[in-house]
Amino acid sequence: MKHFLAICDKLKKVLAGKTIFLFLDYDGTLAPLVDRPGRAFLTKKTKRLLINLAKNRNCKVAIVSGRRIKDIKKRVRIKKIIYVGNHGLEIYGPKIKFEAKIHPKFPATLSSIKEELNKKLSKVDGAFVEDKGLTLSLHYRCVNERDIPDVKTIFHETVSTHLAGDKIKVKAGKMVFEVRPPITWDKGKAILWLLARQQFANKNRKALPFYFGDDTTDEDAFRALRKRGITVFVGSSGESHAEYYLKSTQEVARALKQILKYCSTIE
Numbered sequence: 001m002k003h004f005l006a007i008c009d010k011l012k013k014v015l016a017g018k019t020i021f022l023f024l025d026y027d028g029t030l031a032p033l034v035d036r037p038g039r040a041f042l043t044k045k046t047k048r049l050l051i052n053l054a055k056n057r058n059c060k061v062a063i064v065s066g067r068r069i070k071d072i073k074k075r076v077r078i079k080k081i082i083y084v085g086n087h088g089l090e091i092y093g094p095k096i097k098f099e100a101k102i103h104p105k106f107p108a109t110l111s112s113i114k115e116e117l118n119k120k121l122s123k124v125d126g127a128f129v130e131d132k133g134l135t136l137s138l139h140y141r142c143v144n145e146r147d148i149p150d151v152k153t154i155f156h157e158t159v160s161t162h163l164a165g166d167k168i169k170v171k172a173g174k175m176v177f178e179v180r181p182p183i184t185w186d187k188g189k190a191i192l193w194l195l196a197r198q199q200f201a202n203k204n205r206k207a208l209p210f211y212f213g214d215d216t217t218d219e220d221a222f223r224a225l226r227k228r229g230i231t232v233f234v235g236s237s238g239e240s241h242a243e244y245y246l247k248s249t250q251e252v253a254r255a256l257k258q259i260l261k262y263c264s265t266i267e
C-alpha cells in the first residue's frame with residue numbers, strides 16, 4: 001500500500017478534464033474516534049476544508065456513515081453535501097431523498113432485539129445499545145476488557161435465531177456490532193448508485209470517485225471502487241482492500257487540503 005500523501009502530486013494529471021466525487025466516512029476518518037459516539041466532532045480545520053470543497057464546482061462531497069442520517073447531518077451541518085446514513089440505507093442531499101425499502105416486519109424484530117440486549121446487558125458497565133431507526137448498534141468501546149467476551153456472547157445469543165431465519169444481517173465494526181435489515185445494500189452499493197446518478201446528470205464530464213474510510217464497513221466501498229477510483233484506508237498499511245493509506249484523521253485533513261488545491265486548478 002502506498003501512502004496517499006506521497007502520490008498527491010500526481011493528482012493534477014489524473015484529474016485533468018474530470019470532476020471529483022469525494023466520499024468520506026465520518027468516525028475515524030473525518031472525526032477522531034472517541035469513547036462515546038455522541039462526542040465525535042469535526043475539527044474547525046476539517047469543517048472549513050469540507051465547506052470549501054463542497055463549494056468548489058469541480059468537486060462533489062458525500063459523507064458516508066453508519067450513523068443515522070439525522071445524527072450525521074447535525075454533526076456536519078454543511079449545505080450542498082450529500083449525506084449517506086445507516087451504511088447507505090438512507091441518502092439525503094440536493095435533489096436526493098432515498099430510503100431503502102425494508103420488510104414491514106423488520107422494525108418489530110429490531111425492537112425485540114433491542115429490548116433483549118438492554119435487559120441482558122444491564123449489568124455490564126459501558127455497553128450501550130444505540131437505536132438508529134433502520135439499524136441497531138451495540139457499542140462496547142467503554143466496556144472493561146475482561147467483560148468483552150460476555151458482551152460478544154450475549155450479542156450472538158440474542159441475534160442467532162433471527163439470523164438463522166434470515167430476518168436480519170449482522171456486521172462487526174470497531175468495538176461495535178450492527179444489526180441491519182437482511183438486504184444486499186451497503187456503503188459500496190450506495191456510492192455506486194450515487195455515482196451512476198451523477199454520471200447521468202453530467203454526461204460531459206467524468207467524475208473520478210475518491211473514498212476515504214477506516215472501518216470494516218468501508219471495505220465494501222473499497223471493493224466497489226476497485227479500478228474505478230481512488231481508495232484510501234485510514235489506519236496501518238496492509239490491513240485493507242484500499243489502494244492507499246493514511247495514518248490518522250490529521251493526515252486526512254492534509255489530504256483534503258491537497259485535493260482542494262487541485263480542484264481549484266482544474267479548468
Ligand SMILES: [Mg+2]
Pocket residue numbers: 025026027028029213214215
Ligand atoms: Mg469509520
